[in-house]
Every structure is written in structure tokens, then in C-alpha cells.
Amino acid sequence: AQSVTQLGSHVSVSEGALVLLRCNYSSSVPPYLFWYVQYPNQGLQLLLKYTSAATLVKGINGFEAEFKKSETSFHLTKPSAHMSDAAEYFCAVSVSGNQFYFGTGTSLTVIP
Amino acid sequence: DTGVSQDPRHKITKRGQNVTFRCDPISEHNRLYWYRQTLGQGPEFLTYFQNEAQLEKSRLLSDRFSAERPKGSFSTLEIQRTEQGDSAMYLCASSSALGTFTDTQYFGPGTRLTVL
Numbered sequence: 001a002q003s004v005t006q007l008g009s010h011v012s013v014s015e016g017a018l019v020l021l022r023c024n025y026s027s028s029v030p031p032y033l034f035w036y037v038q039y040p041n042q043g044l045q046l047l048l049k050y051t052s053a054a055t056l057v058k059g060i061n062g063f064e065a066e067f068k069k070s071e072t073s074f075h076l077t078k079p080s081a082h083m084s085d086a087a088e089y090f091c092a093v094s095v096s097g098n099q100f101y102f103g104t105g106t107s108l109t110v111i112p
Numbered sequence: 113d114t115g116v117s118q119d120p121r122h123k124i125t126k127r128g129q130n131v132t133f134r135c136d137p138i139s140e141h142n143r144l145y146w147y148r149q150t151l152g153q154g155p156e157f158l159t160y161f162q163n164e165a166q167l168e169k170s171r172l173l174s175d176r177f178s179a180e181r182p183k184g185s186f187s188t189l190e191i192q193r194t195e196q197g198d199s200a201m202y203l204c205a206s207s208s209a210l211g212t213f214t215d216t217q218y219f220g221p222g223t224r225l226t227v228l
Contacts (some may be wrong), residue, residue, distance in 0.1 A: 043219035090154050099170050102154030
């Protein structure tokens with residue numbers, strides 16, 4: 001069975017500080033991993049995805065994530081937080097491409 | 113490309129009533145997914161279609177839930193005999209699959225269901 005665990009349901013950072021959102025996955029076979037962002041009253045939007053190519057994946061809005069098989073992790077980072085980054089972030093895993101398993105989400109607050 | 117649309121955006125119903133939600137995917141997308149999202153949780157996969165074929169439905173929550181995609185375009189999700197526990201946001205997503213499972217899902221804004 002596949003699953004993801006997002007550590008920290010709420011994360012607060014100061015504007016300009018590093019953003020680090022944690023995601024650990026469980027999968028018996030090589031997974032595909034995704035990060036989505038959900039702004040208030042909007043649909044989920046794909047930030048980036050890992051598809052077994054480069055382990056460091058760059059996404060939109062300056063975000064990136066690194067796939068670490070030894071740690072079963074796929075943490076999301078951004079060097080410098082902007083106020084506009086405040087949103088809910090979801091990590092997701094898929095192995096079959098037919099079913100996707102989402103984490104419980106991390107709410108990011110950016111403090112001016 | 114107008115994005116994925118869902119109708120209605122909000123639905124309030126009484127326990128025991130049937131409800132139906134509609135999803136219109138991005139026009140060239142052949143895959144369509146339904147999810148449920150409750151407060152404080154991530155989306156929970158329910159079912160998906162490739163064209164008009166429902167390829168996975170084992171995750172539908174009970175036999176009160178059913179979905180159709182009759183012509184491979186829009187889809188409907190029906191909940192019969194609603195219960196208060198069905199109150200949630202119901203999300204639809206679509207993607208274009210050409211034999212690969214790394215296709216990006218585009219999500220609609222969701223239908224928020226409240227069962228009184």
C-alpha cells in the first residue's frame with residue numbers, strides 16, 4: 001500500500017526566510033511523487049512532480065523538491081518565502097498512475 | 113482551455129435525499145478523477161475514468177456512491193440516501209493520458225456538500 005505523511009500541519013516562516021515542508025512516503029515499488037498547492041477558494045494546482053528522472057525537481061514559483069530514496073522523503077523547499085506563498089500544500093504519491101494518495105496537508109503562513 | 117468546472121459549487125441537502133454533481137473536464141483530456149476532501153484532510157481518491165470506461169471504482173465509499181461518464185466527456189457523481197458523514201468537498205480532476213501515468217491532473221474548484 002502507498003501513503004504519504006506530511007510532518008507539521010502548520011508551518012510559519014518570516015517573509016524572505018527558507019520554506020521547508022516535509023513529506024515522507026511509503027511505497028513498495030518506485031513511486032511517482034507530487035506536490036500540490038491550494039489557495040483559498042481555488043482548486044489544487046500542481047507545483048512539481050518526480051517521475052524517476054532527476055532527483056532534484058524544480059517547480060513553479062521558485063519551489064523545488066528532492067527525492068531521497070534512502071530517507072523515503074520528498075521535502076519541498078523554497079529559498080525565500082513571499083507573502084503570496086501562504087496556502088495549503090499537499091504531497092501525493094502514485095505508483096500505478098491510476099490512484100493517487102494525498103497527505104493531510106501543511107498550511108503555510110508567511111509572516112511579514 | 114477553460115479549466116475543469118464543477119457544478120454546483122455548493123449543495124445543501126437533507127439527510128436521506130439524493131444528490132448529483134457534475135464535472136466538465138478540460139476538453140481534450142481523456143482521464144477524469146473524483147476525490148472527496150474533508151476538513152483538515154487531503155483529497156481522498158474515489159474513482160476514475162479513461163474516456164467512458166470506469167477503470168477503478170473499488171475506492172468508492174459505499175454502494176450509495178456511483179459515477180458515470182456516458183460519452184467520455186462530462187461526468188456525474190451521485191450520492192443516494194445522503195448521510196451527515198457525506199458532508200465534504202467533492203473534487204474532480206482531469207488529465208491527458210497517452211499510456212503514461214505521469215500525466216498532470218488539473219483540479220476543479222470542487223462542490224461543497226452539506227447534509228443537514
